[in-house]
Amino acid sequence: MKTRMFACLALLIACGFCIIVFADNHEEEDMNKLVFPEAYKIEAVANGGKISGVVKFDGEVPEKKKLAINKDPAVCDTVAKYDESLVVGEGNVLKNTIVYLMDVTKGKDFDKDAKVELDQKDCRFDPHVQIIPVGATLTVLNSDKATHNVHIFGTKKNNTSVNKQQPRTRKKMRLSREGVAKGPEGPVEVKCDIHGWMRAWVAYVPHPYFAVTNEKGEFTLEDVPAGTYKLGYWHEMCGTNNKEPVAITVEAGGEVKQEFTLKVKESK
Amino acid sequence: MKKRNYTLILTILGMFFIVPFIIAQDTADDTAEAQNAAAGKAVYDNSCAHCHGIEGRGDGSAAENLLPQPRDFTRGLYKIRSTESGELPTDQDLFDIITEGMPGTSMPEWETALDADERWQVVAYIKTFYEGFKESETTPKEIRLAGKIPYSEESIEIGKELYTQFACYECHGDEGRGDGTSAPTLRDEWDYKSWPANLHQNWNYRGDNDIDDIYKRFIGGIAGSAMPMFDDPAFGLSIEEARRYNQLDNMGEMTDAEEEEYTGLADKMENAFEILDIMNADEGDEEQRKFYEESMKAFYEKSWHLANYVKSLSPEKRPEAAIGKNSLRSQYVEGELPSMDDVVWDDLEASYFPLVGQIIIEPRQFNPTIDSVNVKSYYNDTHVAFLFIWDDRTHNTAEEENEDTGKTYEDAIAIQFPVKIPKGPTSPKPYFLWGGKLPVYLWHWQASAPEKTTELTAKGINNATIQDVQTDIQTESTYSKGQYKLWIKRSIKTEDKKDLQLEPGVFAPIAFSVWDGANGDVGTKRVISSWYSFVLEPIPSSKRFIYPPIVALLSLGLLIGLRGFVQRRNTELNNTNDENNRDK
Numbered sequence: 047m048k049t050r051m052f053a054c055l056a057l058l059i060a061c062g063f064c065i066i067v068f069a070d071n072h073e074e075e076d077m078n079k080l081v082f083p084e085a086y087k088i089e090a091v092a093n094g095g096k097i098s099g100v101v102k103f104d105g106e107v108p109e110k111k112k113l114a115i116n117k118d119p120a121v122c123d124t125v126a127k128y129d130e131s132l133v134v135g136e137g138n139v140l141k142n143t144i145v146y147l148m149d150v151t152k153g154k155d156f157d158k159d160a161k162v163e164l165d166q167k168d169c170r171f172d173p174h175v176q177i178i179p180v181g182a183t184l185t186v187l188n189s190d191k192a193t194h195n196v197h198i199f200g201t202k203k204n205n206t207s208v209n210k211q212q213p214r215t216r217k218k219m220r221l222s223r224e225g226v227a228k229g230p231e232g233p234v235e236v237k238c239d240i241h242g243w244m245r246a247w248v249a250y251v252p253h254p255y256f257a258v259t260n261e262k263g264e265f266t267l268e269d270v271p272a273g274t275y276k277l278g279y280w281h282e283m284c285g286t287n288n289k290e291p292v293a294i295t296v297e298a299g300g301e302v303k304q305e306f307t308l309k310v311k312e313s314k
Numbered sequence: 315m316k317k318r319n320y321t322l323i324l325t326i327l328g329m330f331f332i333v334p335f336i337i338a339q340d341t342a343d344d345t346a347e348a349q350n351a352a353a354g355k356a357v358y359d360n361s362c363a364h365c366h367g368i369e370g371r372g373d374g375s376a377a378e379n380l381l382p383q384p385r386d387f388t389r390g391l392y393k394i395r396s397t398e399s400g401e402l403p404t405d406q407d408l409f410d411i412i413t414e415g416m417p418g419t420s421m422p423e424w425e426t427a428l429d430a431d432e433r434w435q436v437v438a439y440i441k442t443f444y445e446g447f448k449e450s451e452t453t454p455k456e457i458r459l460a461g462k463i464p465y466s467e468e469s470i471e472i473g474k475e476l477y478t479q480f481a482c483y484e485c486h487g488d489e490g491r492g493d494g495t496s497a498p499t500l501r502d503e504w505d506y507k508s509w510p511a512n513l514h515q516n517w518n519y520r521g522d523n524d525i526d527d528i529y530k531r532f533i534g535g536i537a538g539s540a541m542p543m544f545d546d547p548a549f550g551l552s553i554e555e556a557r558r559y560n561q562l563d564n565m566g567e568m569t570d571a572e573e574e575e576y577t578g579l580a581d582k583m584e585n586a587f588e589i590l591d592i593m594n595a596d597e598g599d600e601e602q603r604k605f606y607e608e609s610m611k612a613f614y615e616k617s618w619h620l621a622n623y624v625k626s627l628s629p630e631k632r633p634e635a636a637i638g639k640n641s642l643r644s645q646y647v648e649g650e651l652p653s654m655d656d657v658v659w660d661d662l663e664a665s666y667f668p669l670v671g672q673i674i675i676e677p678r679q680f681n682p683t684i685d686s687v688n689v690k691s692y693y694n695d696t697h698v699a700f701l702f703i704w705d706d707r708t709h710n711t712a713e714e715e716n717e718d719t720g721k722t723y724e725d726a727i728a729i730q731f732p733v734k735i736p737k738g739p740t741s742p743k744p745y746f747l748w749g750g751k752l753p754v755y756l757w758h759w760q761a762s763a764p765e766k767t768t769e770l771t772a773k774g775i776n777n778a779t780i781q782d783v784q785t786d787i788q789t790e791s792t793y794s795k796g797q798y799k800l801w802i803k804r805s806i807k808t809e810d811k812k813d814l815q816l817e818p819g820v821f822a823p824i825a826f827s828v829w830d831g832a833n834g835d836v837g838t839k840r841v842i843s844s845w846y847s848f849v850l851e852p853i854p855s856s857k858r859f860i861y862p863p864i865v866a867l868l869s870l871g872l873l874i875g876l877r878g879f880v881q882r883r884n885t886e887l888n889n890t891n892d893e894n895n896r897d898k
Contacts, residue, residue, distance in 0.1 A: 114718065117484075117495050183595065193481040195542040199503050200391055207391060207503060208400060209535050213481065213547030215583050220591040239540030240484045242499030242718055 077288055079201075080146065080280055082230040086253040087152040094154070094269035095296035097277065099304040101263045103140040103284075108132060113243045115169070121192045122169035122241060130174045130245070132283045132310070139263025140281065140308060142175040144233070147255040147267065148276040148291055154269045156182075156254045163187060164236070164246060166194050166212070171236060171246035175282070177256045178248050180230050184221045188212045192241075196221065198248065199235045209239075233280060247282060272298040285311035347438055354439025357432045362440075365420065370443035380420045381681035382520075383506055387443035391503070391538040394521035399535045399543035401454040402446060408437045411521075418518035420680075457533045459526055461611065463618035465625065472553060473623025476616050479547055479556060485510040485540065490627045491796025493707040498832060499718045500540045507720075508539055512705055512796070515685050516628035523628070529621040533614075546613040550586025550605075553616065555579060635846075636665035636689070642824070642848035644691035644698055651692050651699040654790040654801035659701055664688035665848075667826055669841040674747060675775055682841040683707065683833040687727070687826050693806065693850045698816060702727065702800040709793045710831030711761045723831035725761040727800065730754050730825040731814040733771065743823050746844045748772040755814045757787065759800055761831070764791040767802055771812050775838050783810045806850070819852040 111129040115122050133141040156179045165172045167189040178184055186196050191214050198221070200207035212219050232249035249256070257265035276291035287306075296302055359368065365384040367373040372386035385392070394411055395403040412433045415423035424433060441447040463469050477483065477490075485500065487493035490513035502508045516523035521531065535543035548556035562568060562576040586609050592598045593606040634640050642665035652658045667687045671679035688703040710725045732744050733755045744752035749772050756770040756778065767787040772778035788803040806816045816822060826843045829835035 114716075116499070116718070193484060193547070195540070197540065197542065200389060200538070207537060209537070209540075209542040210399070211481070211542040211544050213545055215547050215580070216545060216549070216587045217584065218587065218591070219545075220595065222595065239500055239542070240481075240496045242496065242501075 078280075078285060079288075080144065080230070080232060080249055080251070080286070081148040081276075081278055081288055081291075082252055083149050083151050085151060088155045089152050091154045091269045091271050093298045094271055095298060096266065096268050096301040097270060097294060097296060097304060098264070098266040098301065099145075099306070101140045101143040101145065101259045101265065101279065101281075101306045101308060103132075103134045103138045104307045104309045107134045107138065115243070117241055118169065118192050121190050125168045125170075127168070127170050127243070133174075133261075135261050135263060137263075139259075139261075140284075141259055141261055141263060142282065143259040143263070143265070143284070143306070143308065144175065144177070144249065144280040145257050145259065145265040145267070145306070146251075146278055146280075147253075147270070148278045150253055150255050150270070150275055153271050154254055161185075164196075164248070165189055166196075166238070166244070169194075169238075169241045169244060171238075171244055173246070173258070175233065175247045175258050176249070177258060178250050179254070180250045180252050184248070186212060186219045186221055188214060188217055188219070190214065194238045194244070195240050197237045197239055199237070201231050201234055233282075249280075270296045272296055272300075277304060279306055279308070281308055283310050284308035350435050350438035351442050352439075354432075354435030354437070357428065357436050358439050361424070361428065362436065366440075370440060376420075379678075379680045381506060382419050382502070382508065383504060384420070386504070387440045389538075390444035390446045393536045393538060394531075395454075395534055395537070396530055397454040397456050397534060399533075399537075401534075404454055404456065405434075405437050405441075408440065409433055412436055414522070416520045418520060457530050458614075459529070461614055461618070462526075462529075463615060463622065465525060465622050469619050469622040470626045472616075473619035473621070473626075475557065476553075476620045477623055479560060480544060480616075480620065481547070482620075486513055487707075487796050489795040490514060490624070491705050491707065493796030496540075497707050502540070503538045509683060509707060510540070512685070512707070513624050513627045514705065515632075516625070517632040518685060523625070525618075525621045525625050528624050529617060532617050532621060544617070546609075546616060548583060549590060549613060550583050550609045551579060552612060553619075555582075559583075633664075633666035633686075633688075636667050636848075637846060640665060641821075642689055642691060642846070643851040644693045644700075644848065645851055646818075646853045647692050647694050649694065651694055651697055651803060654701070654792075654799070658692075659690055662690040662692075664690050664703065667843050667846060669826065669828060669843050672747070672775075672827075672838055672840050672842045675838045677837065677839045679833075679835060679839045679841060681833070683830045684828045684841045687828060687843075689848075691848070693816075693818075697803055697805050698850065699801065699803040700729075702729070702802070703797065704828060705797050706793075706828075706830050706832075707796055708830070708832040709761065713831075713836075719832065721834065723829065723834065723836040725798070725831045726829040727759050727798075728770070728827040729757040729802075730772075730827065731756075732823050733812060733814065735814070735817075735820060735822050743845055745774075746825055747842070748775045748778060748827075750774055753812075755812060757802060759789065759791070759802075761793070761798075764793075765789050769810075769813065781810070781812055783812075785810055785813055816850055818850040821847040821849045824848050 113127045113129060115127070130142065135141060162178050162182050163185045164176060165187040169190060169192065188194055193211065193213050195209060195211045196219070198208040208221060210219065210221065230250050230252040233247040236246040236248055238244035255267050255270060257267055259265045274293060274295045277294045278287055278291045280286045292304060294302055294304060363374055364376045365374040365380065366387060367377065370387035372384045374384060377384050390402060392403040392407065394416070395401065395407050397403055397407070411421070413423060413425045415421050428436070483494055485494040485496045487497070492510040492512040494510060497510050500508050500510060511519060521527050531541065532544055535541050548559060551559060559576070559579040562572055562579070565572065568576060586605070589598065589602050589606050590609070592602060598606060636642050645662065665688065667689060669682065669684055669686055671682040673680060684704060684706060686704065690701045692699050704727070706725055710722050712724055714722050716722065730748065731754065733753050736743055742752065744750060744754045748754055748756070751773070753771050753773045756772055758768045758770050759766070767789040769781040769784055769787070770778045771781055785804060785808045790801040792799045808815065814822065823845045824847060825845050827840050829840045835841070
C-alpha cells in the first residue's frame with residue numbers, strides 16, 4: 047500500500063518535473079528575445095511621465111578588440127573597426143542596450159519622421175542595434191564601393207530570413223519585412239556574409255516605448271502614460287531580465303530614474 | 315527502501331520517454347490533410363526522427379555529428395525551393411527532396427525505402443511542425459522559368475562575364491571552386507560552418523543540377539545559408555551598357571566625354587533601383603511598371619546566361635571511378651619525363667579517385683569537403699611521374715587558431731602502396747587503412763613543404779614511421795584558384811626493400827588519404843579511398859612490330875617442319891611397307 051502511494055507521488059513529481067523541463071526548453075530561445083504586449087492601442091498621451099537612467103556594466107571590462115579585416119582592404123580597412131558586441135564606456139557604462147516597457151498596452155504613436163536606416167559604411171553596419179516599428183520599411187544604404195549582402199536572420203516565430211545581395215551600384219535598398227515578419231520580434235541578427243565581421247541587430251517592435259543606450263549608457267522613455275509597468279532590457283552579451291523585470295511606477299508628469307547593472311551572461 | 319528508490323527512478327525515467335510523445339501528439343483536424351499528416355507521423359517517427367527529432371527540431375539522436383545539420387522543421391526555412399526568396403516551399407519541393415535526398419549531406423534518397431503515398435504523408439506531417447504553412451492563405455510564389463536562354467557557347471561566354479559582375483567570386487572563387495575570399499568565414503543561421511558550392515562538382519549540389527535548378531537557386535537564394543537572393547548590379551542596363559559601365563569604372567582617368575557617359579549610366583541605374591524599390595512596395599504608376607518589367611526581363615535573361623555558365627563548369631556527369639577501363643594507366647614516353655607544367659599532361663585523361671570521410675577509427679570525419687583526387691601518370695625506362703590534382707577551398711600551410719575560422723590544420727595528401735605487390739588478384743593486400751600485418755609504403759606530402767615528399771612505412775593508421783632511408787623523390791606543387799597540383803617523380807625501382815618496386819605491365823594497388831586542414835582534418839580525421847590499382851602500361855611501340863612477325867614466322871616454320879616430318883614419315887612407312895611386302 048505504502049509502495050503504491052509512493053509510486054503515485056513519484057509519478058506526480060515526475061510529471062511536474064517533465065513539464066518544467068520541457069516548458070523551459072521551449073522558452074530557451076525566448077529568454078534572449080524582447081517581450082511584447084498582446085495588443086497595443088495608440089492614443090494621445092497628455093502629461094505623460096518619463097523614465098530615464100543609465101545602464102552599467104559589472105565585470106572585467108574587456109580590451110577593445112580590433113576586428114581582423116581579411117577582405118577588400120582598400121574599402122574595408124581604411125578605418126579601424128572594433129568588435130561592438132560589448133561596448134563599455136568610461137565609468138563602466140554600457141552602450142547598445144535596449145531598455146523598454148514590456149507590458150504597455152496603450153500610448154503614443156511612433157515618431158513618423160524617425161529614420162529607419164541601416165548604413166553599410168567602411169564595411170561596418172551603423173547603427174549596431176536598432177528598433178524598427180513593425181511594418182516599417184528599413185532602408186539599407188551601401189556607402190561602400192563593395193558588394194554587401196544584407197542577411198537578416200529568421201526567427202522561429204515569424205519565419206523566414208531575408209538575405210539580399212546589395213551590389214555596390216545600389217546605394218539604397220528598401221527592405222520591407224512585412225508579410226515576412228507578421229508581428230513584433232527580435233532582436234534578430236543582421237550579417238553580411240561576404241564580410242564576415244559585419245554584425246548588427248534589429249528588433250521589430252509594436253510600440254514606441256523602446257530606447258537604445260548611447261555611448262554614456264543613457265536611455266530615456268518619454269510620454270509614458272501614468273501607471274505601473276515592467277521595465278525590461280536586452281543586451282547582445284548580457285541577455286535579458288525577462289525572468290525578473292523591474293516593476294516601475296510612473297506618475298503623470300513625473301520622472302523616474304532607474305539604473306541597471308549587467309553582467310555577461312553565462313554561455314550554455 | 316532500495317526497491318522504492320528504483321520505482322521512483324524508473325517512473326521518472328519512464329516519464330521522460332512518454333511525455334515527449336504526448337506533447338508531440340497532434341490535435342487533428344478532420345481534413346484529408348490532417349489525416350495524411352497523422353499517417354505521416356508513423357512514417358516520420360520511424361524513418362526521419364532519428365535525425366530530425368521527434369518534434370521536428372532537427373535534434374534527433376544522430377544529429378550531433380552531421381554537417382549540414384538536419385533541417386529544423388519548426389523554423390519553416392527550406393534551402394531548396396522552386397519559390398521566390400522569403401517564400402515557403404511548395405509541397406512538390408518537399409516531396410522531391412524526400413524522394414531524391416540531398417547529395418553531399420546525410421539526407422539519403424527515400425524513393426526506394428518509402429512508397430509515394432508514404433512520402434506524401436511525410437510532407438503533410440512535417441508541415442504541421444511550422445505554423446506558417448497553416449497561416450499562409452496564398453500558395454507560395456513560384457519562380458517563373460519563362461524566357462529561358464538556350465545553352466550555347468555564346469551564352470556561356472556572357473554568363474562568365476556576369477559571374478564577375480554579380481560578384482559570385484566573393485564566395486565561389488574566381489574559377490568557381492568554392493574558394494572565394496569570403497568562403498572560410500561563412501556560417502549558416504544556426505552558426506554552423508557552411509562552405510560555398512564547388513561549381514566544378516555539381517553532383518554535390520544539394521538540389522538538382524539542371525540549368526533550371528541553378529537558375530532557381532540564383533533567383534530564390536538558399537534560405538538560412540549565406541547564399542542571398544541576387545540583384546542585378548547593373549539593373550536597368552543592357553548587357554552591353556553594363557559592360558561599358560564596368561570598363562569605365564575600372565579606368566583610372568577618364569576624359570570629359572567618358573566621365574559624362576559614366577555618370578549617365580550610373581544615373582540610369584540609380585533611377586532603375588529607385589523604381590525597383592517603388593514597384594516592390596506596390597506604389598508604381600503605369601510608366602514605372604513598364605520600365606520595371608523591361609528591366610526585370612533583362613535581369614532574368616542575365617540570370618539564364620549565368621546559369622548556363624555555372625552549368626558549363628562541371629562535367630556532364632560525375633566521372634566514373636578509376637576501375638576497369640578507367641584504371642590509371644601510366645603512359646610510356648621515351649627520354650625525359652614531362653615536368654609539372656608541360657603541356658603533354660593535357661593529352662592524358664585523368665583517372666578519378668572518389669574519396670569518403672574516414673569513419674572507422676576515432677577521430678572520424680563525418681563531413682568531408684574533398685570530393686576526389688584526379689591522377690595522371692607517365693613513365694620512361696627508369697622513372698615514373700605522377701600528377702595528382704585535387705580541389706580544396708582553402709590553402710592551409712600550418713596549424714592555426716583563428717577566431718573567425720576556428721582551429722585549422724595543415725593540408726596534406728598521402729599516396730599509399732603496398733610494400734610488396736600481391737602475386738595475383740586473390741592474394742591478400744594490406745588493410746586499406748594504412749596497412750596492418752602487411753605493411754604499406756606511403757608518399758606523404760604536406761602543404762608547409764611544397765617541394766618535399768616523405769617516405770613512410772605504416773602498419774596501421776596510427777602506426778606510421780618515417781623511413782630511415784629516404785629515396786630521392788622529386789616533388790613540385792602549386793595551389794591556385796582552389797586547386798592543388800602535386801607532381802612527383804621517382805625511379806621505378808629503388809635499392810630500399812621497404813619501397814614499392816614497379817614493373818611495367820604489373821598492376822599495383824594504390825590508395826589515398828587527403829587532409830583539408832580548414833575542415834579540421836588532422837591525424838585519422840581525413841578523407842580516404844579504398845584500394846584501386848594502376849599499371850605502367852606496357853610499352854606498345856616496338857614490340858608491336860616485332861612479336862607478331864616472329865610468331866608468324868615461327869608458326870610458318872613449325873608448319874613447314876611438321877609437313878616435312880609427316881612427308882618423311884610417310885615415305886619411310888611406305889618404304890617399310892614395300893620392304894615388308896617384298897619380304898612376304
